[in-house]
Each structure stands twice: as C-alpha cells, then as structure tokens.
Amino acid sequence: MVLRAILSHYRRHPLHLLSLWVILMLATALWSGVWSLTQQARDSMRTGEAQLSGRQQVVRSDGAPVTVEDFVTLRRQGLCVMPWLEVDAGEGRGRLVGIDPLAMACAGNQETGAGTSLDGEPFVDIHRAAKLAEAGHRHRLRLLLDAPEDLSLPPQWQRQPDPAALSTGELADSFLLNLDALGVLVVLVSALLIRSVYTLGLAQRREGLALLERYGVTRGRLQRLLLLELLILGLSGIVPGYLLGQLLADGLAGGFGEAMGSLFGTPLLRGGDTFLQFGVTAILMLLVTFWCGLELLRPRGKWVTGNRWLHVTTVVLMMGVGGVLVFSGERLVAVFAGTGMIMAATGLATPYLMNQWPKTSSGTAPLGLWRRRETGVLIRRLSLPLVALQLAVATVIAVQALVTTFEDTFQQWLGQRLAGDLFVEVPAGKRPEDVAGILSFQPSIVEWHPVIRGQVRLPLPDGNTIALDLMATDTGSGLIREWELLQSVPDPWQAVAGGGVLINEQLARRHQLEPGDTLTLQFPEHRLSPRVAGVYSDYGRPAGEVLLDHDELPASFVPGFQSVTIALESDATTSDRQSLERDLERVWSVADIEIRDTGTIRELANRIFDQTFLLTRAISLLTLVLAGAALLMTGWVALASRRWYVHLLAVWGLRRRERLGLLVRLGMGLMFRVWLAALPLALLLTWVLVARINPVAFGWSLPMAIYPGYWLQLLVVMVIIGLVLGSLAARVRRGAPVTMPVLTEGGER
Amino acid sequence: MLSVTGLVKRFESSGDTVRVFDGLSFSIAAGRSLALTGPSGSGKSTLLNILCGLESFDEGNVRLLEREVDGLPRDAWADLRRRHIGVVFQDSNLMPTMTLAENVRLRAGLAGRSTEGTGDWLERLGLAGLEQRYPDQVSGGQRQRAALAMVFAMEPELVLADEPTGSLDRQTAHTVADALFRWQREVNATLVLATHDLPLADRCDDGLDLAGGA
Ligand SMILES: Nc1ncnc2c1ncn2[C@@H]1O[C@H](COP(=O)(O)OP(=O)(O)O)[C@@H](O)[C@H]1O
Ligand SMILES: [Mg+2]
Numbered sequence: 033m034v035l036r037a038i039l040s041h042y043r044r045h046p047l048h049l050l051s052l053w054v055i056l057m058l059a060t061a062l063w064s065g066v067w068s069l070t071q072q073a074r075d076s077m078r079t080g081e082a083q084l085s086g087r088q089q090v091v092r093s094d095g096a097p098v099t100v101e102d103f104v105t106l107r108r109q110g111l112c113v114m115p116w117l118e119v120d121a122g123e124g125r126g127r128l129v130g131i132d133p134l135a136m137a138c139a140g141n142q143e144t145g146a147g148t149s150l151d152g153e154p155f156v157d158i159h160r161a162a163k164l165a166e167a168g169h170r171h172r173l174r175l176l177l178d179a180p181e182d183l184s185l186p187p188q189w190q191r192q193p194d195p196a197a198l199s200t201g202e203l204a205d206s207f208l209l210n211l212d213a214l215g216v217l218v219v220l221v222s223a224l225l226i227r228s229v230y231t232l233g234l235a236q237r238r239e240g241l242a243l244l245e246r247y248g249v250t251r252g253r254l255q256r257l258l259l260l261e262l263l264i265l266g267l268s269g270i271v272p273g274y275l276l277g278q279l280l281a282d283g284l285a286g287g288f289g290e291a292m293g294s295l296f297g298t299p300l301l302r303g304g305d306t307f308l309q310f311g312v313t314a315i316l317m318l319l320v321t322f323w324c325g326l327e328l329l330r331p332r333g334k335w336v337t338g339n340r341w342l343h344v345t346t347v348v349l350m351m352g353v354g355g356v357l358v359f360s361g362e363r364l365v366a367v368f369a370g371t372g373m374i375m376a377a378t379g380l381a382t383p384y385l386m387n388q389w390p391k392t393s394s395g396t397a398p399l400g401l402w403r404r405r406e407t408g409v410l411i412r413r414l415s416l417p418l419v420a421l422q423l424a425v426a427t428v429i430a431v432q433a434l435v436t437t438f439e440d441t442f443q444q445w446l447g448q449r450l451a452g453d454l455f456v457e458v459p460a461g462k463r464p465e466d467v468a469g470i471l472s473f474q475p476s477i478v479e480w481h482p483v484i485r486g487q488v489r490l491p492l493p494d495g496n497t498i499a500l501d502l503m504a505t506d507t508g509s510g511l512i513r514e515w516e517l518l519q520s521v522p523d524p525w526q527a528v529a530g531g532g533v534l535i536n537e538q539l540a541r542r543h544q545l546e547p548g549d550t551l552t553l554q555f556p557e558h559r560l561s562p563r564v565a566g567v568y569s570d571y572g573r574p575a576g577e578v579l580l581d582h583d584e585l586p587a588s589f590v591p592g593f594q595s596v597t598i599a600l601e602s603d604a605t606t607s608d609r610q611s612l613e614r615d616l617e618r619v620w621s622v623a624d625i626e627i628r629d630t631g632t633i634r635e636l637a638n639r640i641f642d643q644t645f646l647l648t649r650a651i652s653l654l655t656l657v658l659a660g661a662a663l664l665m666t667g668w669v670a671l672a673s674r675r676w677y678v679h680l681l682a683v684w685g686l687r688r689r690e691r692l693g694l695l696v697r698l699g700m701g702l703m704f705r706v707w708l709a710a711l712p713l714a715l716l717l718t719w720v721l722v723a724r725i726n727p728v729a730f731g732w733s734l735p736m737a738i739y740p741g742y743w744l745q746l747l748v749v750m751v752i753i754g755l756v757l758g759s760l761a762a763r764v765r766r767g768a769p770v771t772m773p774v775l776t777e778g779g780e781r
Numbered sequence: 782m783l784s785v786t787g788l789v790k791r792f793e794s795s796g797d798t799v800r801v802f803d804g805l806s807f808s809i810a811a812g813r814s815l816a817l818t819g820p821s822g823s824g825k826s827t828l829l830n831i832l833c834g835l836e837s838f839d840e841g842n843v844r845l846l847e848r849e850v851d852g853l854p855r856d857a858w859a860d861l862r863r864r865h866i867g868v869v870f871q872d873s874n875l876m877p878t879m880t881l882a883e884n885v886r887l888r889a890g891l892a893g894r895s896t897e898g899t900g901d902w903l904e905r906l907g908l909a910g911l912e913q914r915y916p917d918q919v920s921g922g923q924r925q926r927a928a929l930a931m932v933f934a935m936e937p938e939l940v941l942a943d944e945p946t947g948s949l950d951r952q953t954a955h956t957v958a959d960a961l962f963r964w965q966r967e968v969n970a971t972l973v974l975a976t977h978d979l980p981l982a983d984r985c986d987d988g989l990d991l992a993g994g995a
Pocket of ligand 1: 826
C-alpha cells in the first residue's frame, strides 16, 4: 500500500522516471565502455611487454617474410626459436596470438612458464591460431629468439631486435590516462545530473510523503522504502547500461585496436575480467545513485544552507591548491588532480557568479526585471545540471582545441618527416650507398637522401645509460634542411655538417639540454661528444632521438632500419618509377623491393590519427549530449513549476507572442550564461592539456590555438536548447487549469 | 457596461459532457457591483474566466466594455485585460521574485499607466514600509492588499475578483473588502465579485446565485 503510494509519483510523471533511468543507463554505458577499452589496452600492453621483453627475432636475409619452412629448418639445426603467430580474430574482436608452449623456453620465458599465460585468450595454442590463419584471417608469423649474442645463424637468416620488445613507454600510459580522466569526468557529470533530476522529483513528492507520514508511516520506514526504490532504479539502469557499454567498447575496439597497434606496436588483445569490470561499474554507479539519496537522510526541515564564508573559502582554497598542482606538478597525476580541483571549484562558484549578473544589471523595462529575476530562480534550481553542462562544454571545447591543434601540427610534422615523393626500404644486409650511383644519375630524380636508424646509448650523470633513437642522414639534403627547429645555435645546419647533432624536444626536455650543450653518445666500441646544434619538434613519440650526419657514424655502427627518400621531378612518369625500381633491384640484387608513395603513408598516418582521437572526441561529445538532454529535461520540470506565473502574465494581458518572446529570451539567456561561464574554464583546460599534460606525459608541447568558430557552433546548439525550453514553458492553453502554487518562505524566489 | 444573454458552457471531461451554464443571462450597469454566489463547483470561476477571455463559451452573447466579444481574437482579449480588466484571485496574484513595489509598478507599466504613484497605492492600503518586501515576507492579507494596489494602479474599468478574501480570516477579509469597495465607488469602476461569503455578497449592489444553474 505504502509502496504503491510512493510509486504513484512515477505513474503521474513517467517522464521523470524515464529520464532518471536513461541518464543512469547512458552514464553507465559510457563509463563501462571506456573502462573496458582502456583495461583491455592496459592488459594487452602488460602481457605483450612481459612476453617480449628483451627478445630478438629472426628475419630472412633476402627480406622476405619468414615462413613455417624457415621455422622447421632452424629447429632441425637445433636452434631454439619460438613461433609467434598473430591472427586477426575478425569483426573487431582483437588479435589472437598463437604460440608453441613447448618452445616458450626458447624466448626468455623460463621464469614465467608457459602455463599461466596460455590459460586463456589472447594466447592460444599455435594450432588453433594456424587454423584461423588457414581459414583466411589476416595473420603474421614471427620467429623469436633468446639466444646468446655469439650464437651464429646460417647466412640465409639474420637477427634483429624485436620491434615489439621495445617498451611501449609512457606514451601509451598517458594516452590511456587521458581516457581514464575522461571516464571520471563522465561519472562526475552524470552524478550531478542524476542527483539534480532526483532531487527535483523529491521536491515534487514532498507533500505526498508528508501526507504518508501523517497517516502514521514512520520516517525511517519511508527512508528505507525510498532507498529501496533507488536501489531498484539503480540496478535496472546499471545492468542494461553495462551491456550497452560492452557493445560500445566492441564497436570502438576495431578502430581503437588499430590505433593502439600503429601507435604503440601493441595489438589490442581480447579478454579482460568481465566479472571485475561489472562489479566495479555497478558499485560505482550505485554509489552515484545513493549520493542522490543522501538528500533523504537529511534531518527534516530546511536545506542546510552552508556558511557563505565557508563556501567562499572552500572555493578559493580549492582554486589555489588546484592552481599550484597544475602549474608546478611534476607528475601527471598531480596535474590531473589539480585540474579536477579547479573544475570542482568552478562548479561551486558558477551558480553564485551567474546570479550576480542579473542582480547588478539594472534595466528599466518592467518585464526585463521579471526575466532577470526568473533567470535567477532557474539558476538556483538548476545549478547542478547547469554546472554539469558547463563542465561538459568546457571539456568539449578543450578536447576539440587539443585534437585540432595536434592534427594541424602533426600534419606539418608529417610533411617534414615524409618529405619527398618516394620512400624505399633498404633490404636487410644492403646499404643505401650501393645505389648512390644510380640515384644521382637518374634524370627524373631531383634529390635523394638516405635515412639510417638505429640505437645509441646516452650516459647519465648517475652512471646509468639510456637508449636513444638515432637517425643519420645526409644533412646537406635540401629536403632535410626544410625542417623547422624550435631552438638552435646560429647557422645550425653548418654546425651539423661539422659534427654537431640535432635532438628532439623530448630529449631536450627530459635532460635539460639546450643548443650549445655537449652530449655524449656511446656506441658499442666508440664514443662521440658532439655539440647540440638545435632542437626539433617530434610529435607522437615519447622517446628521445638524435639526428646526425651519416658521415659522422662510426664504421662499426649496426643500423636497425635503413631507407632512402627520393624527390622526383614534377613530370616524372610511371615508367620512370618502374625503371628506377628495376635498377634498385639489380644493384641490390634482390627479387622484389617496394617503393612506397609518401602520400599513401601520410594518408595511413592520418587515418590512424583520426582513429586515435575518435574515442576522445566521441566521449566528450556524448558527455555534452548527456548534459544537454538532462538540462532540457530538468529545465522543463523546473519551468513547469513556474507555469502559474506565466499564466499570471497572460491574465495581465501579455499576448501569446510576447510571452513566447519573453520566455525564449529567458531560456536563451540562461544558456548563453552557461556558455560564457564555460569559456574561461575551456581556455584553462586547453592550456593545461597542451602546455602541461602533454609535456609531462609525452615530452612535447603544442602551440596553444583556439577555435572561436567551434565555440560559436556550441553556442548555437546551446541557444537552441534554450529556445526549446522557452517555447515549452510559454505554452498556456486556453481552458487548461493551472494550479496555484503554495507560497512558502523563499520557496518561489 | 456588461451584459450576458443565453450563455451556454460545456466541459468535456472523460467522455462526459458537463453543462456548467445552460442559457445564463444577466447584466450590470457601469459603476455597479455584482456578487456571484453559489457552492463550490457552481461555475463562478468559469464565468469570470469567460468574462476576461481566458475561457471560451459555446453559445450565447457577451457584451462588455462596449464590445461584442463573440469571436474576439485572443490578442484583442489580451489587450483588453492589459488595460481595462483587473483580475484578483484568491491568492498568488504577485510575482514571487519581485517586491511589492516592483509588482505594482510592473502591473501599472503593462497597462500603460504612470508608475510614479505606486508607493501611494501601497501606502493607502496600509502597506507603508513593506514596499521592499517580497510576497513571501508578508502575511496573506497584506499580499491581497498588494494585489488590490496592483489593480488600482492600472486604473481598470472592470474588476473581476474570484474569492479575493477566500483564504483570509474574518477581520482581515473585512479590511480587504473595505478597501476594494471604497476604491470602486471612488473611481466608479464596475465590479464582479465571486464569493461564498454571504455578508460580503450583501455589500454588492446586485447578486447572482449560480446554484443549480441560474
Ligand atoms: N477545464 C475544465 N475541464 C473540465 N471541467 C471543468 C474545467 N474547469 C471547470 N470545470 C468544471 O466546471 C464546474 C465549475 O467549476 P468552477 O468554475 O471552478 O466552480 P467554482 O469556481 O464555482 O467553484 C465544475 O464542475 C468543474 O468541475
Ligand atoms: Mg472557483
């Protein structure tokens, strides 16, 4: 009976129930989807690193991919190699890795043992993976080796560092941390929304509940029943939300996995602890739900209106501490925490600040005054959803600025790195110099230069050494000289030609190196101590890099990867390219070399780039949609409670169009204020992202750019929300009874 | 001033048709007052709503302020209410977000009257010193007097009052009614007052009992 009475509220306001449920479900879906993806990515990287650390792989000297026959031949010769068959499981389900458990010991896994990692996906027995491969799934075979350096391979094969064995490093971590932070923001925003919708409903139910109390239902019993109601509501939203989140994760896994694979060399592996994921999601969202219920446990009576000074002090303190963390935090977590505090403090201060405006501006038009006062009421009643919308708008603006800036900068950088038209990989065991003759005499070639990549070690003051990427090239080449430098000594290219080096921003930041400094490069049997001639920007990677002229390389240097970049005459034809290809194959005496268009590579890079940020963009936009929809719903309820006063305006002789205009202006003005309040926060967030989080996480900073065009787009969206709200509120139907509100102290203003 | 002939008003509610008026006729001359009486549900509010255009009617003829109102567009009705018809409800006649003075000024301003003398009206109604209070900071009787001040300040020719003292105690109701009638005589306005308080109804010049559909 009592339960029926309690639930009758939702029978009268089904929309209210629906909106609570939808917000809860969407929030759960967003959070669990993101969480599941980042968790999968983390697991993949961890397993990948554990499996592969410090190993080498066997490649064929003729440059062709290794086959099962290679494996069989090597094993017959008594060499301990381990097969590693990666198979695409299809439909965005990630990749499976087939391994031979008996051969695990050959690849440095003596201590981990095969059993633990073979128990489940992604690692499966090689026979299972082979079946998939035969069935036409995309696959790649690698042969791994963990043998002492002096073990010699037959001449048809060579050893190479396993590219996947390089640590994925901080970059991947910070990439995931960024996603985590967004996930937390989603939970925060939705908690604000759920609470606001719920408390709004609670206010409407207060009379009914008081009536029940008068009929002798104890307050404790009422509270328990309402908490039960919350629990049921929570679970009924969380379960489908979780499932929806998994669907979302699956849907995004394809692109996300490709991005992870290309950026960090880590395939996205399937799996993850479903039970744990659901548990954490459920607990988190139930906490959010019960946070709403706290309102119920408050002692009866008025709202606890906190001390104003306490409020101001809290805001100032949070701003201060947050500011210090953001400006001088050394660790990423500190910067994130500081940002969170500033956002929270802004959220606390915003309703107050937005309310100051209508008070100070003094118009003379009587209806202007009415509109400003009503705006004040709405700001107070809708403070939670308004703040949620403000945070969402600020985040969306900042993320958009970051992604677009990155995109532009990345384009420029890619243009530098992929100068020229053609890109030729030098086959294993061959040298770029071998083809210098032909390249220099081909009339269709304007310019060319070799690129030799490898590793070198940098001794640190503490006695350790760290690995640096090394890039050696012909620094006299016009293509290279187009590189833009962030800092340099006068005439840097001259300095490089004379034995100096250029370093990337990551290295400069991490070890406080500046142009003019000297650094030591330690080769296996050699040492160089060149001067730093300049610093160049190098996006997308966390690793330090040095660039020097190829003539400076010690003769004993073992290159890891070599290529040749070629710029063609603008009128070069396909047959020029074909004859170039034949010449290169003849001189290097290999069957088939691949000449790649830099344009194709650039396109590929851009696609990967887009996929990398697809998720970030999607989450921030969905948060905005969630916040906008919730504001529309709560705003509607809030305005419905003012219906009598709109009716009074009609009684006082305002025409329909006048009322519509008044309320539409009210709604749009409200949204305009939220937008305006979001801008400073958006600027701060943008700055934090490009100038603080990026350098701390990745070692490179981005120029701060703002995109007012995008701000205006958001403004248009928000103004439309205000317009819809206003026109909904303006509807006074002839003959429809409007109930008079009960005037309680402060309740209506 | 105001005449109603053969008024028919029906409400459709959940399939049933309720006939509130079935051929109602009456009239009042300018400057006089008419009391509408009858038990709850007899149609007092409905009639007042019809007289100010907030409710439509099905048949019959209504003339007021020298106009035939049948088929009068809504905007024309709105203009009439804005300048010529003052309405007082039982409660909630004021905007809660505005002070008493601001409320009076808003109503006078909408009617195109001067907003200079609003303080005088409040003072004359015994609300001196309360001008800067918000509606929830004064008593119910003071609120109703402020509502009267709003109506007086707009200088209407016709006042429709729907149980204006319905939620007040006897003593307060008396002072509010006093103020209303004094002003009505003074400016010679026409008053239609719905009430189920018989002594109050007796103070009007004429009476119309809606019980059982007049
Ligand atoms: N919008 C409406 N829809 C249906 N019935 C209505 C509506 N408004 C009033 N009524 C009915 O009309 C009758 C008269 O109502 P009302 O004018 O409010 O009476 P009074 O003011 O005398 O108490 C009542 O029976 C009421 O139920
Ligand atoms: Mg009534």
